[in-house]
Amino acid sequence: MNAKLRRSALYVPGNDPSMIQNAGIFGSDCIVLDLEDAVSIEEKDSARLLVRNALKSIDYGDTEVIIRINSLYTPFGREDLEIIGRVHPDGIRLPKTESAKDIKQVDRILAQIETEEGFEKNSIKIMPTIESAVGLFNVFEIVKASKRITLINFGAEDYTADIGAERTREGKELFQIRTRILLAARVAGIQIQDSVFSHVRDIEGLIKETKFIKQLGFDGKSVIHPTQIEPVHQVFTPTREEIILANRIISAIEEAKKKKSGVISLDGRMIDAPVVTKAKRILKYAQAAGII
């Protein structure tokens, strides 16, 4: 699994210059400049140029910059990809992904752009969004359709509308999609972010949901307002006890390596590769939170 930190992805409307120019200051790990649902049909052309120019001239520092293009099944998706690809975003978030064919089409276009522009091969990542029953059914082939895929997420609103579920704050209706795409993500060795929590003022609800998805194994969550970033990061910040144990595990395994022993025990518990992977992950989250 790639180890880049993607605890939060802040959606930013693609036709709002003020929000676009300030998007990097809120501390989210990723920002998603949105050309899809946040932009009206009449403004698609103008937003596309605005986002292209922002990518060329605004320095977002270490924040990963992802562009949510329109679906390739709309009249806008292809042109979004052609124009945005040439200014090299870190990633393309592909909404309403339903099959491996969708991914392969985007992959081909990006490969051509990379060749023409002299970009490193496969350097523009693809991040599919699953938002339908068909997409969920095909998710295992979707995640393996391109080497560019580093992350998958899902859209709760469209998905529940498609399958006929009632969308609740509690989110029981999302258990199936969360666990299935999580499994697909782990099979493919990619990361997974949760859908947004739409009730912006309900921070307690956001924390509860984020704790739940972290427990399931998710790597992060999409957010729709800057005030949601900090609570999400807090949930993904390890406790003091977790950090101490992780450090002891890393020290123990390094000691074992010196003695040329593959497996060791710590406090009577076997320490092997998966335990070390988890410990490293905890320390990475702690470093990102600035607490070690």
Place this chain on the structure above:
Amino acid sequence: MKDQIKLGQAGTLESSDVLVFVHFSPQQKGRKIELESPSEKCFGKIIIQQIEKTLDSLDIENIYLKAQDRGALDCTICARVEAAVNRALKNKGEVGQ
């Protein structure tokens, strides 16, 4: 003659944006650019330069353009000018899309 007049508009009057209106007509010779901006005294020349640069890149020689700036960055000014010109060249006599 109506089909030779082309109008386009892009952007908004929101903070950090700029509303750009363009007008192409056979009578227009050269570029006529009008700017309204709260920071016109300090940045007026630079904003006009950005607009000129964008029109150069689009090979536009004859145009009337009005920009109502609300503190837009260069990247926003260029994007809105390009969008307004694109819209005008696709349209015949109507503002916007």
